[in-house]
Amino acid sequence: MAQTGWEMNLTRSKQLMGQALGLIPGGVNSPVRAARAVGGDPPFIVRGQGARVTDVDGNTYLDYVASWGPLICGHAHPEVVEAVTRAAADGTSFGAPTEAEVTLAQKIVDRVPGVDLVRLVNSGTEATMSAVRLARGVTGRPKIVKFDGAYHGHADSFLVAAGSGLATLGIPSSPGVPEALTKLSVSLPYNDPDAVGRAVDQFGHQIAAVIVEPVAGNMGVIGPADGFLPGLRRLCDRAGSLLIFDEVITGFRVARGGAQERYGVTPDLTCLGKIIGGGLPVGAYGGRAELMNRLAPVGDVYQAGTLSGNPLAVAAGLAVLEITSRPGFYESLEDVTAGLCRELRRIFEAAGVPATLNRVGSMFTVFFTDTAVIDWRGAAGADAGRYAKYWRAMLGAGVYLAPSAYEAAFVGAAHTPADVEQTLDAARKAVSAL
Ligand code: KE4
Numbered sequence: 001m002a003q004t005g006w007e008m009n010l011t012r013s014k015q016l017m018g019q020a021l022g023l024i025p026g027g028v029n030s031p032v033r034a035a036r037a038v039g040g041d042p043p044f045i046v047r048g049q050g051a052r053v054t055d056v057d058g059n060t061y062l063d064y065v066a067s068w069g070p071l072i073c074g075h076a077h078p079e080v081v082e083a084v085t086r087a088a089a090d091g092t093s094f095g096a097p098t099e100a101e102v103t104l105a106q107k108i109v110d111r112v113p114g115v116d117l118v119r120l121v122n123s124g125t126e127a128t129m130s131a132v133r134l135a136r137g138v139t140g141r142p143k144i145v146k147f148d149g150a151y152h153g154h155a156d157s158f159l160v161a162a163g164s165g166l167a168t169l170g171i172p173s174s175p176g177v178p179e180a181l182t183k184l185s186v187s188l189p190y191n192d193p194d195a196v197g198r199a200v201d202q203f204g205h206q207i208a209a210v211i212v213e214p215v216a217g218n219m220g221v222i223g224p225a226d227g228f229l230p231g232l233r234r235l236c237d238r239a240g241s242l243l244i245f246d247e248v249i250t251g252f253r254v255a256r257g258g259a260q261e262r263y264g265v266t267p268d269l270t271c272l273g274k275i276i277g278g279g280l281p282v283g284a285y286g287g288r289a290e291l292m293n294r295l296a297p298v299g300d301v302y303q304a305g306t307l308s309g310n311p312l313a314v315a316a317g318l319a320v321l322e323i324t325s326r327p328g329f330y331e332s333l334e335d336v337t338a339g340l341c342r343e344l345r346r347i348f349e350a351a352g353v354p355a356t357l358n359r360v361g362s363m364f365t366v367f368f369t370d371t372a373v374i375d376w377r378g379a380a381g382a383d384a385g386r387y388a389k390y391w392r393a394m395l396g397a398g399v400y401l402a403p404s405a406y407e408a409a410f411v412g413a414a415h416t417p418a419d420v421e422q423t424l425d426a427a428r429k430a431v432s433a434l
Helices: 011-021 078-089 099-111 124-139 164-169 193-206 228-239 259-263 311-324 329-350 376-380 384-396 417-433
Strands: 045-049 052-055 060-063 117-121 143-147 185-188 207-212 242-246 269-273 283-287 356-360 363-367
Touching: 060 417, 078 311, 099 117, 099 283, 099 311, 117 124, 124 143, 124 207, 124 242, 124 269, 124 283, 143 193, 164 376, 185 193, 193 207, 193 228, 207 228, 228 242, 311 329, 329 356, 329 363, 329 417, 363 384, 384 417
Parallel strands: 143 185, 143 207, 207 242, 242 269
Antiparallel strands: 045 052, 052 060, 117 283, 269 283, 356 363
């Protein structure tokens, strides 16, 4: 491991970033990867294995980014690699129906309570964008309700008071989105059902859908307050609006059947991504048959995709859903993550560093604040500068966290108790740099 003291040797990564900047905006194909909010100079990763990634300078890190969630089984899991390799040997895409897509659809329908029919797409953004179009098509209504700090992908309707990379870079609403469209997106405080009630009273008859991350992961991790999700269910029923759970992160992450199983609230439409592709490009959206059958070619709401249901991505997804369906998978993840977070809290407390750690299942975020974080206001009030120092110190100690204070850390099945101890040792060193 080419590690020298606190700072990793990132020589080759910096050279590559210099080259990349002349070819790719910001040197990256997705903004948050540029790590600008934590000082820049991201490591260029060359391989992943289990719970670890290695960069082009030969530094190896314990990985809690997990490709922003998909790699719940760890990097290069043998069963995933074998499935994708076998599928590739039969061809990479046909643009025609395949048996594997039917098998994956069946597994999704079997595991996700609110899904009777499902359509595969190529990203989380495609899933949420399509679900909103379907909701508008079915209800004939124009408005959607989202929540401050939530991120549902980069479709125009969602880039209002959004989280993830927009919050990280401080661009809450993106230029290029026509005002006529932003007016149709109402963003409200997360965990505030009264605010939603007021919106329903004011223009409920115009609301096609309320779209929510049932566990927020894009303003850091924030769980639903008691009554929040059931309240949204009741308010949507009262308004005749559809409730959309954006489970791109939480789907197959926080429970076998996602957040809707964990919290016992069934949405009208569900958006999925990340884990169901095992690291390959997959998204999906599904719901009750009478809603989904409004989609072409059965119905008249249009959505399409050249590579939707791609054989390689479907093979990876099938392998991951098989692995995660095994007895004890989620219980073990819960135990490892709970132990890690319990000790992290003790380390910050012992060091006198004000920190709030939010965890749901195997996803968590450390907010450098001494107040509870239950919405975007709380997340934004935390010390992002201190997070940047923490990120840099943990990287120097061989632990790779999300390069943003408004993301989640993910524990996967490949993280062992020894990895937890290595992480805690790194945190004990890192707090001295705060
Ligand atoms: P993609 O289009 O990036 O596959 O998915 C969009 C999306 C939709 N819904 C939720 C809840 C999401 O978290 C995401 C994407 N997540 C971010 C990180 N939290 C992706 C990372 C990135 O933008 O590079």
